[in-house]
Amino acid sequence: xxxxxxxxxxxxxxxxxxxxxxxxxxxxxxxxxxxxxxxxxxxxxxxxxxxxxxxxxxxxxxxxxxxxxxxxxxxxxxxxxxxxxxxxxxxxxxxxxxxxxxxxxxxxxxxxxxxxxxxxxxxxxxxxxxxxxxxxxxxxxxxxxxxxxxxxxxxxxxxxxxxxxxxxxxxxxxxxxxxxxxxxxxxxxxxxxxxxxxxxxxxxxxxxxxxxxxxxxxxxxxxxxxxxxxxx
Amino acid sequence: xxxxxxxxxxxxxxxxxxxxxxxxxxxxxxxxxxxxxxxxxxxxxxxxxxxxxxxxxxxxxxxxxxxxxxxxxxxxxxxxxxxxxxxxxxxxxxxxxxxxxxxxxxxxxxxxxxxxxxxxxxxxxxxxxxxxxxxxxxxxxxxxxxxxxxxxxxxxxxxxxxxxxxxxxxxxxxxxxxxxxxxxxxxxxxxxxxxxxxxxxxxxxxxxxxxxxxxxxxxxxxxxxxxxxxxxxxxxxxxxxxxxxxxxxxxxxxxxxxxxxxxxxxxxxxxxxxxxxxxxxxxxxxxxxxxxxxxxxxxxxxxxxxxxxxxxxxxxxxxxxxxxxxxxxxxxxxxxxxxxxxxxxxxxxxxxxxxxxxxxxxxxxxxxxxxxxxxxxxxxxxxxxxxxxxxxxxxxxxxxxxxxxxxxxxxxxxxxxxxxxxxxx
Ligand code: SF4
Numbered sequence: 266x267x268x269x270x271x272x273x274x275x276x277x278x279x280x281x282x283x284x285x286x287x288x289x290x291x292x293x294x295x296x297x298x299x300x301x302x303x304x305x306x307x308x309x310x311x312x313x314x315x316x317x318x319x320x321x322x323x324x325x326x327x328x329x330x331x332x333x334x335x336x337x338x339x340x341x342x343x344x345x346x347x348x349x350x351x352x353x354x355x356x357x358x359x360x361x362x363x364x365x366x367x368x369x370x371x372x373x374x375x376x377x378x379x380x381x382x383x384x385x386x387x388x389x390x391x392x393x394x395x396x397x398x399x400x401x402x403x404x405x406x407x408x409x410x411x412x413x414x415x416x417x418x419x420x421x422x423x424x425x426x427x428x429x430x431x432x433x434x435x436x437x438x439x440x441x442x443x444x445x446x447x448x449x450x451x452x453x454x455x456x457x458x459x460x461x462x463x464x465x466x467x468x469x470x471x472x473x474x475x476x477x478x479x480x481x482x483x484x485x486x487x488x489x490x491x492x493x494x495x496x497x
Numbered sequence: 498x499x500x501x502x503x504x505x506x507x508x509x510x511x512x513x514x515x516x517x518x519x520x521x522x523x524x525x526x527x528x529x530x531x532x533x534x535x536x537x538x539x540x541x542x543x544x545x546x547x548x549x550x551x552x553x554x555x556x557x558x559x560x561x562x563x564x565x566x567x568x569x570x571x572x573x574x575x576x577x578x579x580x581x582x583x584x585x586x587x588x589x590x591x592x593x594x595x596x597x598x599x600x601x602x603x604x605x606x607x608x609x610x611x612x613x614x615x616x617x618x619x620x621x622x623x624x625x626x627x628x629x630x631x632x633x634x635x636x637x638x639x640x641x642x643x644x645x646x647x648x649x650x651x652x653x654x655x656x657x658x659x660x661x662x663x664x665x666x667x668x669x670x671x672x673x674x675x676x677x678x679x680x681x682x683x684x685x686x687x688x689x690x691x692x693x694x695x696x697x698x699x700x701x702x703x704x705x706x707x708x709x710x711x712x713x714x715x716x717x718x719x720x721x722x723x724x725x726x727x728x729x730x731x732x733x734x735x736x737x738x739x740x741x742x743x744x745x746x747x748x749x750x751x752x753x754x755x756x757x758x759x760x761x762x763x764x765x766x767x768x769x770x771x772x773x774x775x776x777x778x779x780x781x782x783x784x785x786x787x788x789x790x791x792x793x794x795x796x797x798x799x800x801x802x803x804x805x806x807x808x809x810x811x812x813x814x815x816x817x818x819x820x821x822x823x824x825x826x827x828x829x830x831x832x833x834x835x836x837x838x839x840x841x842x843x844x845x846x847x848x849x850x851x852x853x854x855x856x857x858x859x860x861x862x863x864x865x866x867x868x869x870x871x872x873x874x875x876x877x878x879x880x881x882x883x884x885x886x887x888x889x890x891x892x893x894x895x896x897x898x899x900x901x902x903x904x905x906x907x908x909x910x911x912x913x914x915x916x917x918x919x920x921x922x
Contacts, residue, residue, distance in 0.1 A: 319878075435836060441803055
């Protein structure tokens with residue numbers, strides 16, 4: 266099985282540790298993982314800004330010869346999945362890959378900290394990694410299954426207000442939505458807030474930092490790696 | 498003023514309460530749709546029927562017109578809103594009507610009928626509670642099913658010159674005032690939720706019964722309706738009636754569902770309004786014609802709940818409004834498709850499965866002509882130029898970055914930028 270790691274450009278710039286942890290996780294499962302170094306951006310920021318782009322085609326060129334492409338970002342994955350490309354159906358978000366392909370679960374069952382999971386919109390409503398409350402379908406959540414143990418979720422499974430370009434155009438409502446999301450999660454007294462999208466987490470973290478909330482916020486790959494590393 | 502500014506103003510005054518009220522309705526809706534095991538299949542079916550309607554719109558208009566005429570209903574076709582308003586004026590003048598009662602019509606709002614008739618010295622009384630409240634306040638509805646959701650009971654008391662702000666008391670007072678209007682009007686205007694092509698019927702769903710009262714008391718009944726409201730057959734109606742009220746407010750069905758056909762002792766007129774719909778059918782936004790105006794996409798939208806409907810400035814606000822408004826005036830409403838996080842909630846609640854995520858992105862494209870971003874797109878194809886951007890990002894002093902990202906920095910801390918990248922320089 267030939268696997269490629271997609272390194273989302275914003276993660277490469279702003280939190281490269283996430284890419285490293287994702288790579289370590291995949292290698293932990295004895296997978297043959299390559300990191301194509303000429304990759305840039307999947308095109309998401311342009312698509313979402315209404316700018317015509319051929320970046321997804323470039324993504325396709327770079328990644329089409331792999332069996333699976335794994336990415337620690339559900340928003341990039343859903344951009345790719347929505348195109349009609351060779352790579353569209355073999356590009357997976359990390360937890361989705363762990364759940365659907367590697368069929369692992371309960372990785373963080375014995376994690377010492379109480380985890381709150383932020384179900385990001387791209388993960389929940391675009392990739393259907395869980396059942397969104399809008400639909401009449403039975404409850405499930407792949408990410409919770411992969412983590413295992415007692416995972417807290419927000420009372421409202423609504424958007425945290427990041428929305429990429431939205432956060433730059435509507436700073437105030439973006440802030441209010443993030444504040445509401447933090448309050449919703451913090452009410453349940455978690456030790457750490459996590460999720461599959463660093464973009465949402467970065468947004469929540471920058472609100473927590475500005476408002477002075479004492480809460481640890483980190484990407485799911487870091488928690489998963491901590492757990493795997495411990496059991497080694 | 499653009500959406501982001503109006504949103505700040507609204508949120509600071511009324512946001513949290515507005516958000517809470519609408520979220521409660523969303524939850525009622527969730528409960529109601531979960532009572533129907535095959536809800537998701539119903540959505541697929543409804544979506545298919547509506548797709549058929551769009552594809553066969555012209556034929557269905559013809560079929561409907563023929564069948565409605567057979568029922569003794571007069572049918573007009575208005576290409577524009579001006580034509581629509583002129584037809585109504587002519588009909589009212591014939592009846593020497595100086596006052597007309599109106600119920601349940603977003604379409605007449607779309608056509609600015611109230612203003613037009615007022616200029617022509619005809620008084621229009623909106624008879625639905627919420628619509629009457631906004632009419633008395635000199636505003637437009639802020640939500641298509643809950644037009645006065647942005648007001649408080651104290652504000653309603655104030656427009657009625659009352660000190661008692663008990664909602665039941667105020668409703669009774671309004672009822673009494675409106676009774677007078679019903680008894681002195683000369684014509685009734687209603688909208689319609691559905692038009693049944695194979696029968697020539699118009700279906701009106703309401704909770705207060707004002708449409709029915711207005712129609713019963715008047716010699717002239719005018720139905721103003723968009724051609725997108727057509728359904729091929731009476732057999733299709735059940736599907737939509739099951740979905741509409743549940744999805745809108747969490748009711749199983751609206752209190753009144755009236756099927757208007759053959760008129761007795763009165764004249765019934767139906768004005769089929771195009772006003773851009775045929776043109777839209779030929780555009781990349783044709784799927785917006787599937788909308789049945791259930792309002793669920795407004796109610797669920799996390800931005801709408803916090804910004805209020807008036808921040809959208811168009812008569813239909815929220816996600817569906819953000820797809821319709823720029824088609825009416827691209828320059829004026831170009832901010833609307835961006836007043837959205839692309840969270841996809843609207844797409845999930847929509848009973849006719851309008852693909853909002855795709856359409857909103859297409860609408861962003863439609864309103865955007867950003868040259869700088871286009872140049873950036875070109876350069877990012879190469880990992881070398883990307884690295885150059887990355888270097889610039891790291892060399893730019895923080896205060897400058899804060900300035901560049903000022904909407905972010907006003908409310909949030911900028912993240913620290915690590916020295917090293919993963920795929921490195
Ligand atoms: S777009 Fe869909 S959800 Fe929104 S009002 Fe129309 S039918 Fe309802």
